[in-house]
Amino acid sequence: MSPLTQNEDRPELRTALQEIVDSGVTGVSLRVHDERGEWVGSAGVRELGAAGEPPADGHVRIGSNTKTFTATLVLQLVADGQVGLDTPAADYLPGFGLDRRITVRMLLQHTSGVFNFTGEVYEDGTIVPGIPSTIAGKEWVDNRFKSYPPEELVRLALSKPARFEPGADWSYSNTNYVLARLLTEKVTGRSCAEQTRERILGPLGLSGTVLPGTSPELPAPYAHAYYRYEDGGRPTTVDVTRQNPSWISAGGDMISTTLDLHTFVSALAGGRLLPAPLLAEMCVPHPKSGFGLGLRVQEVGPDGGTVLFHNGGQGGHAALMYSTPGGGRTLTAALNYVDDAAMSLAGAFQQAQQRLVDAVFSGGRAEPARPAS
Numbered sequence: 001m002s003p004l005t006q007n008e009d010r011p012e013l014r015t016a017l018q019e020i021v022d023s024g025v026t027g028v029s030l031r032v033h034d035e036r037g038e039w040v041g042s043a044g045v046r047e048l049g050a051a052g053e054p055p056a057d058g059h060v061r062i063g064s065n066t067k068t069f070t071a072t073l074v075l076q077l078v079a080d081g082q083v084g085l086d087t088p089a090a091d092y093l094p095g096f097g098l099d100r101r102i103t104v105r106m107l108l109q110h111t112s113g114v115f116n117f118t119g120e121v122y123e124d125g126t127i128v129p130g131i132p133s134t135i136a137g138k139e140w141v142d143n144r145f146k147s148y149p150p151e152e153l154v155r156l157a158l159s160k161p162a163r164f165e166p167g168a169d170w171s172y173s174n175t176n177y178v179l180a181r182l183l184t185e186k187v188t189g190r191s192c193a194e195q196t197r198e199r200i201l202g203p204l205g206l207s208g209t210v211l212p213g214t215s216p217e218l219p220a221p222y223a224h225a226y227y228r229y230e231d232g233g234r235p236t237t238v239d240v241t242r243q244n245p246s247w248i249s250a251g252g253d254m255i256s257t258t259l260d261l262h263t264f265v266s267a268l269a270g271g272r273l274l275p276a277p278l279l280a281e282m283c284v285p286h287p288k289s290g291f292g293l294g295l296r297v298q299e300v301g302p303d304g305g306t307v308l309f310h311n312g313g314q315g316g317h318a319a320l321m322y323s324t325p326g327g328g329r330t331l332t333a334a335l336n337y338v339d340d341a342a343m344s345l346a347g348a349f350q351q352a353q354q355r356l357v358d359a360v361f362s363g364g365r366a367e368p369a370r371p372a373s
Helices: 011-022 063-079 104-109 138-142 150-158 174-188 192-204 258-269 276-282 346-362
Strands: 027-034 037-044 226-231 234-239 296-300 305-314 317-323 330-336 338-340
Touching (some): 063 192, 063 258, 063 276, 150 174, 258 305, 258 330, 305 346
Antiparallel strands (some): 027 037, 226 234, 296 305
16 A cells, blocks of 8 residues: 655555455545645555556546536526526426426435436335346446437436425435436536536546546546456456446546545535535535435534535446535545445445545544535
């Protein structure tokens, strides 16, 4: 393990990284910015069967961290007066037959009740499948280069029964964010990718962040992603670094780096991307989930400090993105691992993120929560 430090060594961070690898994760890269400066380190390997560590600032499929970019874009349109948070989403997307009780806010906070096109998992363990996704085993592997138009994903979801009445509950649904993507395109007449590059990536100088569309390519350098499935009763592991991410669309298709994620989340939390009232709206947590509008909110540390965050996993890659309010302390990480339909590493992933959060935000004094300014 080789930390690249610009200040003193951080043994608690090196220990946390090694514990993550010991839990079964193939490789991990971590970037921390706080009052002690910048710390970057990695552990594990970038490729199964090879000795090299993951690149310190390699490209990674960031999964559901994409949702925070999409929510920020929608809220910028709210700030411009082009979209209303509590306006029926159907007013902007008249062609889908959306329930008129579903508002834009409900899409961003996952309270719409709309079926998740990647499949619904209910409390009793029942699974209602959607498109072939990473919970589908070999079927996903065989279809991983297929292109899915976002409209197709939405229409599939809307052909299924809603999970609950709009606004009555909370349930994570990738469909909400594909609808949000289509909404921005309908309102502006421009692609979501163009708008994101113009409004977010360009102003922040996020040169390592990519909206890949249907391209299966991942810019170098990168650590490899893997998927394991049963084939004729035998476990088979394949490299799925190359895949067409249109199957997840705005639910999780973006590519970035730990440095770009740091720059983005610190700018967002610091009030550089949204007016203060809308940033405050973004950070109001749903009581059931802690999910605001494209961000989660969590209390950490003995002094009740707050962190704003989103995490995401996507077919053998994952990314963590945390910031204190104001953006003064951030944690961003990239993980590569062997995914499977049973999500066997889900527990290790959750322990990994908590271990890092404890090391970065609870080991010292977390910044107290304060209004965005």
